[in-house]
Amino acid sequence: MYKARAWLSRSFTALSSNPLRVCVVGSGPAGFYTAEKTLKAHQEAQVDIIDRLPTPFGLVRSGVAPDHPETKASSPKKLQQIVINQFSRVVQHERCSFFGNVTLGSSVSLSELRQLYHVVVLAYGAESDRALGIPGEDLIGVHSAREFVWWYNGHPDGKNLSPDLKSTDTAVILGQGNVALDVARILLRPTEELATTDIASYAWTALEGSSIRKVYLVGRRGPVQAACTAKELREILGIKNLYVHIREDDLIKSPTDEEEMKNSRIQRRVYELLSKAAASASSQPMLGQRELHFVFFRKPDSFLESNERSGHVSGVHFEKTALKGGGPGKQYAVGTGEFEDLDCGMVLKSIGYKSVPVNGLPFDNHKGIVPNIRGRVLKNISGDSSQVENGLYVCGWLKRGPTGIIATNLYCAEETVGSISEDLEQGVLASSSGLPKPGREGLLQLLDNRNVRPVPFSAWEKIDSEEKRLGSLRNKPKEKLTTYEDLLKVAT
């Protein structure tokens, strides 16, 4: 029995007429690192990466703020280019292909993919948002930060956001993570500094005409619990001619806070930066200065509707909070029954992304992820490790939840590919599918039958050149193409 199994698992690698066929859904960091590690670990494996957009790279293309300085060695912009170069090398591998414009669910179903490939890895990230579930969330002017980032980064699904930046001078951002800081920075940065970045042109035009001068970054808990990291905080505090305000009282630390800071150097640095900013701020903003206010211990209770413009948001009704025990690192905010309002004409919710489920895929709605053990998809959310969906894996935010940085996916992919290799060795994959699978040829045939035209990686190279060419005409590193029509026109 062992010999038969071993033969079957070897049959994948030994016979090139039956190579391991892998499909990775999603071409962001999780997808690419998975592809790279699979190619390395299995010398006969053929890996196809699909993405619903014509362009690859996921958030590496659409989630890096355009205004990070390019000059520092540790700049996110530099990392963006490094990662794009690395991923490009992966696709150029002869055993790897990229197919853009292929959507899981409409171009091809999950069950079809599982029939075409021995292994399917879902790495399509989190394209939705956690909801607050409070009254007024549907008012005009309340957006998710995710959509706002798509908007200024020229994501083809972001253009229609059309945020109104002209009818208010105040924006409230709910959340204090790095994404919240990114959107605050884009709203507050002098537009001359944005002119030479790869920000979407229509966004730059809108920001040029923006009347927003005050931004509030609001967190439910205190400065010791702020989710952002020091580098990003320093960047926003360094904006020229910006008035920064933090209430002195909010900086008072409890013994539990001190304990938390003792255990976490990141938290300590963030707190120090906030205290320093509070201490060095002048008492009043100067005429014409833009303002950034850090607000702590406030939980949104409802959104207020404008009396003058019905259906539009005019403020946020907050409940003051206090921290309750759970020990260091586990303090949570509890409402105190006292309330306070903040007037504003725009709200950006930056409280976390959420993954979107797909037909035929088990999904844990509470955590917003696909139930899995070390990347192996489980049949249901009970966590029973015996109920594994053979040949189906997850990687990235869909597996872990929407946290971490680009490199977090490196380790995540290592784990998932490790599980795939183990399953291969133990004949788990072979027993259900020891036969050759159609793989790439099968997928292309199916797409052709449905009149879906996949966009190959060479098309991305054309798009990239064209964006750079257009950018050079305007002293920008690139001028992004922001509609599906434009992208597909250049691609073909």
Next chain:
Amino acid sequence: MLIQYNYMLKNISPPSNKIILPLIFQQTGCTSQHWRPLIKLQSDPRVFQGSLFQKYPQFSTTAVNDASHGSSIQKDMINVTFVDKDIEEKNIKVPVGMSMLEVAHENDIELEGACEGSLACSTCHVIVMDMDYYNKLQDPTDEEMTCWILLLGLQRRKSHLGCQIVARPELDGICLALPAASRNFAVDGYVPKPR
């Protein structure tokens, strides 16, 4: 060989009468648990160091390679030893100013550097085998600490990011061990809990 010799210098104590030739220490290797000099050199520290600095370039070249005698006088070079997971050592002469990640890549040493030194990963981490050298390294920046904490989930111990260790004369003789896997880094055997 110069590695051992330099280590001896750190333990200089009261006057003695002998200078031991570096050759005797050839066997010791980087993998000994402690950097223990075989023979303690005893001399007046200031006098000895003064004379040694004048002779330094010659010792470095005669100890290692006669053919390159004089070449390290022209450019500041230090000796670095890498130890891989199979306890194989590689001694390399490194120009001052080069990062250990660059050194590894230029010498075919298996050190991954996924973000190419932009402080966005922790794949280039190395274990500094000697506490004295570890203490000479500069304190990590916020960005480096973020890499450790966000990616590996804990405060680092004897490890450092290879891309942030830049060759300086004071680090001559440093010995860096490569972790067995990009996640398994601490000398004390800590294994991060699975996700």
